[in-house]
Amino acid sequence: MDRTRFFVRVSAIYALIGAFMGSHMAGGGGLELSAIHAHILVVGWLSLFAFAIYYKVFSIPKDSKLSLIHVWSSFVGVLGLTLGMFLYYTQPIEGMRTFNTVFFIVGGTILLIAFVVFAIMTFVHGKVISED
Template sequence: MDRTRFLIKTSAVYAFIGAFIGSHMAGGGGLELSAIHAHILVVGWLSLFAFGIFYKVFPIPKDSKLAIAHVWGSFIGVFGLTVGMWLYYAKPFPGLETFSTVFFIVGGTILLIAFAIFLLIAFKHGKFISED
């Protein structure tokens, strides 16, 4: 799998969704989706894009189990956090409050673990991170 391509394309999807929600809020005058909009743009677009650039710029080994866990954890965590947040705050399906809460928490936890893995990668593969 090309980590950079996967992360950049996924971040583009989140950028579009975040911009669409922002446009919808601006046109409708309501700010009920502002937390969801912000998280989609920050963790969905910005973080995934930055991770994609990180893998392009620095030669982190392609067979690194940490990198594989990081990429998939980031992908699943961003999806779980943002969709869970939408389910939790927008309540589009009445009666799913417990499911929404669990989905939101599990997604956020997976994303937090992915960020911890990124921290480990930065230190474990630090020899590859250089201005040279």
């Protein structure tokens, strides 16, 4: 799997979603979805794009288990957090409050794991990260 291409494409989708949400909020004059909008843009667009650049600039081995965990926990975590936030704050289906809360928490936890793995990876593969 080409990690850079994957992250760039997924981040572009989040950028589109965030832009549409922002346009909708601006046109409707309501800011009810602003927290969700911000997270879609920050963790969905910017963080995933930054990860794409990381994999492009630094020679992280393609067979790295940490890299594999990082890629998939980032993808699942961003999706889980942002969709979980939407479900939690909007409660679109009656009687699903507990499910929505758990979905939100689990998504956020998976994303937190992705960031921890990323931090660990910068030290484990630190020899490829230098100005030389």
